[in-house]
Amino acid sequence: MSKKFPRTVAVFDTKTKNNDCAVSDSELRRARKTGKLNLSDKHLVLWPEEILKLGVVHSDNNEIDLEGKISDDNYKWWELEPLKYLDLSSNNIKKIPNQINQLDGLTTLLLQQNIVESLPLELGHLRNLVKLDLGYNKLHKIPSELSSLKELRTLNLSHNVFKKFPEVIYDLVMLNSLDISSNIIEIMEPGIGFLTRVVDLNISHNKLSSIPNDITSCKALKDLNMSNNRLTSTGLPELINMQNIEKIQLQYNCLTLLPVITGCSELKEIHLGFNEIQTLIPDDKEEEVTIEELSTLSHLQVINLRNNMLQKLPKEVSCLQNLVRLDLSNNNLKELPATLSLLPHLESLLVEGNSLRSIRRDILRGGTTRLINHLKQLLPAEELEKNVNAQFPCTAVNEFPDRYTMRCSRAVNLACKDLCSIPDKVFEEAVAVPCTIVDLSKNKLPLVPSGVWLLYKTLTDLNLANNQLKEIPFEIKNCANLRYLNVANNQLKTLPDELGNCTRIRELNISCNSIQEIPESVYQLLAVEILNFSDNKITSLDAEKMLQLKFLANLDLTNNNLTNVPPLIGNMKQLRSFGLDGNGLRALRPAILAKGTEAVLAWLRNKIV
Structure with a gap:
């Protein structure tokens, strides 16, 4: 007869409401000290209330006291961190509390693999949020208040029940990665083109029959996944001159023709299996x-x-x-x-x-x-x-494109050709098309080809980066429709006054040059949204003139010679990204810079006399 041993562990663990949302003292202490809390796969059914008290560091006789949970003389309040990283993935949480706005220091919120059905409006108050993962839930819509998440870089909404592409996403202009795959989306309205910084876009495994034409405005896009939809050749736009794209996935659709991918010079992979081509x-x-x-x-x-x-x-x-x-x-x-x-x-x-x-x-x-x-x-x-x-x-x-190629792409694409000059005839052909984009980047041009200015009526995008330019000609004043200008990695010391006539410019990149002060013409670009002056020799800023740029959202001044930043810059509350690293700033400590744009602007405002 075999020996019987007494049962020491219950087969079924009897759970209560309290232990379904409980957080241990040690976890809370560790979160207070590190600013990180990992509660993934804890079988939680309710949002733990203790978490909401981790958003702000309180002081009371140099102790922390959260309803008796934390009180230790060894923990001084000024040494502790507000919660920045919260992982509640792989639980059974159904509701996010409205009080989540108390965690306004969060930069990462992971809630994938729960059963969340709706999002509170207060989620839009987490304006420092950089990464939000809501994959594998039961969401069908997103509140418009989430458009306030201007720092958000990564958003995962995959494996939910969206029937329509949430248009509020189009307001999240700082997004680098968007995954909304494995839903039941049938409609995608125009607007995706506003996401000019998105690098990875996954809209696979939906029910889309067409894609908006403005997807070609996503200039930074490298990985585009549109597989497992219902896309037809007439519903797929021409993917022309997406010069950074490296991978396109279109397998398992209803295509009958090869998609137009002219000018996708960096493309490495294209997947078109299981179609009708x-x-x-x-x-x-x-x-x-x-x-x-x-x-x-x-x-x-x-x-x-x-x-x-x-x-x-x-x-x-x-x-x-x-x-x-x-x-x-x-x-x-x-x-x-x-x-x-x-x-x-x-x-x-x-x-x-x-x-x-x-x-x-x-x-x-x-x-x-x-x-x-x-x-x-x-x-x-x-x-x-x-x-x-x-x-x-x-x-x-022939290394120069013919009229047919330019007509297909509406562009003069001569990037990476090692060219020292370009004949006017190329641009004369482009005028007849007419072309709106000129890309002459990564060549050896000592001067801007005079033929470029023949396109002054239609030119919207001009890329002259990575050449040997020492000046930009005054003829640029005639390009009234210019919206994008890239002159990075040249030998420029200033910009012409005539640039101020290009009042429709939204993005200007003059990084990696020898600029010592921001040219006067830049302050006249009242519609500009993105200014990149990184890796120059700028020593000072004119705050009053900078305040005129009401639409400026991204200002990059990293790696310059700045020793101070005028406090009035703090009034530029519309700034969503303000790069200052790599300068010799005396008052702005690295600890403040590390907290992000909003903290830097607040610090500057506090210095205004």
Whole structure:
């Protein structure tokens, strides 16, 4: 007979309302000292009331006393931290209390994997919040008060029950990362273009049939995930000149045509599997035009076209000289172009599930290397010789875009060409289009090409960054519609007075130059929202003139020669980001700078006499 041992642990833990929301003394003490509290996966069903008392550090005879919870002579109030980091993820919390506004020092709030159904209006008072994670809840709307979260950089609303894209998100202009995947969103109104700083955007696993055209205004976007929706080719805008984008995911949609991605020069991956794409190049396009477009995708490494309806692969695909992986599985291909063998970096070519009758089955089963060798044998000798001599047509394309390419993109894109000059003829063609964007960044231009000013009527975006410019010509005064000007990383010592005529400029980047004082013309840009003067030699600020810029939200003065900041700058309450690191500031201590823009402005206001 086996020996029986007495049961020492109950099979079921009888819980009460009190221990369902209890926080231990040690956790509270640690939170008071570090400003961080982690209560994830604690089986909480109610928001612990003790947390709300951690927002403000109180003093009473040098002790902390939260209803008897914390009282210790070893903890002096000036050594303790208000709560900045709160993790309540993986619990069963249904309601966020209205008193959450007491935690106004929070920078990170993690509430994913709960059962929250609605958000309190008071959540909008957490104006220092940088990261908010509400994924895996039961939210269906967001209160408009959340538009006050101007410091928010990361927002996760995935796996909820939104039916319409919350337009309040468009007011969160400082967002870098937005995830609203795995909802049931059918409608997305225009406005996404206001998120000019967003780098990662995930709207996958919804029910969207179209995307707003202004998504191309998200200039900082690197990772765009639109997979698992109901997108059609007519509902997808042309993704033109999104020059920072590196990855596009469009698999599991209803596309019949390859999306227009002309000018996406940094694109590395595009995923188009499980659509209804029949052709990559429309019949009305000429070979030269196709080569010109493909040559702008010089960094493309991965193309996924599996499970489509492709009947033919154009030979011009060989222009993608950095291609590493090409997935053509489960299509209707009957042959492969021999020019695929000219791709020097191709490591994976997947073609199973096609009717490639001209290629023996043993070759197809032999893997990528054997298939490439077979295609090379089919390549005409003269074309192979051209490739060996680096004279294959795709590498001999004129470095200047033609009118068709510019008409598709509405842009003159000549970035990263090592150019020292650009003929006026290029811009004369651009006037006929007409183009609104000119990107001449990352070249070796000592002067701004005179042809640029031919576009003065339509020019809205001008990028001259990373060149060798020593001055900006006075002709810029005629560009009345200019909204974006980037002259970073040049050799500028000032800006022309005529720049003040460009009163519609919203963003000006003059970082990494030799500016010693902010030019007078900048103070005339009354519509400007973003000013980047970082990494210059600025020694002082004119507070009274700066106060004229009522719409200025982002002012970056990091790494300059400032020794003090005028207290009147504190009255610029509209500022959401104020960069001052890397200066020799005497009064503004690093501890104050570390608290963020709002704390710096408050400190400056307190110094006003």
